[in-house]
Amino acid sequence: MDPTIRTPTLAGDDRPDAPETRTSVELDAAEALRLLGGVSLGRIVFTRHALPTVRPVNHVLVDGDIVIRTHGDAALIRYTRQTGAERAVVAYEADDIDPDTHLGWSVVVTGYARLVTDPDELARYQALLRPWATQRMDHAVRIGPDLVTGVRLTARGPSPLA
Numbered sequence: 001m002d003p004t005i006r007t008p009t010l011a012g013d014d015r016p017d018a019p020e021t022r023t024s025v026e027l028d029a030a031e032a033l034r035l036l037g038g039v040s041l042g043r044i045v046f047t048r049h050a051l052p053t054v055r056p057v058n059h060v061l062v063d064g065d066i067v068i069r070t071h072g073d074a075a076l077i078r079y080t081r082q083t084g085a086e087r088a089v090v091a092y093e094a095d096d097i098d099p100d101t102h103l104g105w106s107v108v109v110t111g112y113a114r115l116v117t118d119p120d121e122l123a124r125y126q127a128l129l130r131p132w133a134t135q136r137m138d139h140a141v142r143i144g145p146d147l148v149t150g151v152r153l154t155a156r157g158p159s160p161l162a
Contacts, residue, residue, distance in 0.1 A: 022102065024151040032107040032150030035096070037061035041132075042094030044068060044143075046079050046113070059092070060129040065144050066092050066109060067116075067125050069137040077139055080115050088113040092143055097153065107150035109143065116140040 027035070036042070040058045047053065053075060057068045070076055080088040090113045097104035116122050122140055131137040 021156050022153060023156045024153050027105065027107070027150035027152055029145075029148040032148045033061065033064065033109075033145065035105050035150065036066070036094050036107045036109065039094050039096055042066075042092055044076060044141075045091040045093065046076055046088070048075050048079060058129065058132050059094070060125070062125070062128065062142075065142050067129060067140055067142050069125060069129050069131050069140050071135050071137055071139065074139070076113070076141060077115065080113050080141060090143055101155070103153050103155060105150060105152045107148070109145040109148050111144045111146040113141050113143045116142055 036059075040060070042057060042059055043054050044057050045052055045054050055074075055076065057070070059066050059068045061067075076090075090111065092109045092111075093107065095104060095106035097106065116125060116139070125140040125142075129140075
């Protein structure tokens with residue numbers, strides 16, 4: 001093994017007497033969306049120059065869809081316009097994982113993004129979602145969740161080695 005490559009370890013993995021082991025539990029779609037609705041920050045994944053692109057954004061869950069606000073010159077807006085009204089495939093990921101224990105959850109939603117063009121709908125999202133970026137965010141994108149997956153990272157009883 002190359003000595004310059006370091007493999008990260010989970011909290012407690014460096015001790016042979018670690019009291020717990022960790023496991024992941026699959027979440028059903030309803031629970032995954034419920035958890036997603038409880039946080040405001042995530043990452044949108046889309047294609048740019050034929051490669052995956054990831055941007056941190058804040059979001060709100062509205063009627064089961066993910067809504068984000070952005071500015072008119074954003075790469076996501078250009079991508080959504082290029083692919084057509086209902087063909088902009090995106091993924092959205094959010095999580096809440098404790099940095100010390102590595103316990104928490106992660107959710108990924110894959111679906112189609114569409115630009116919000118209706119002025120009343122856009123005004124509704126502007127009232128519901130305050131962007132954390134200081135830039136003017138006068139556009140909104142709504143993502144319909146076609147595939148929802150998630151895992152909960154949990155501690156599981158004493159280790160058999162303990």
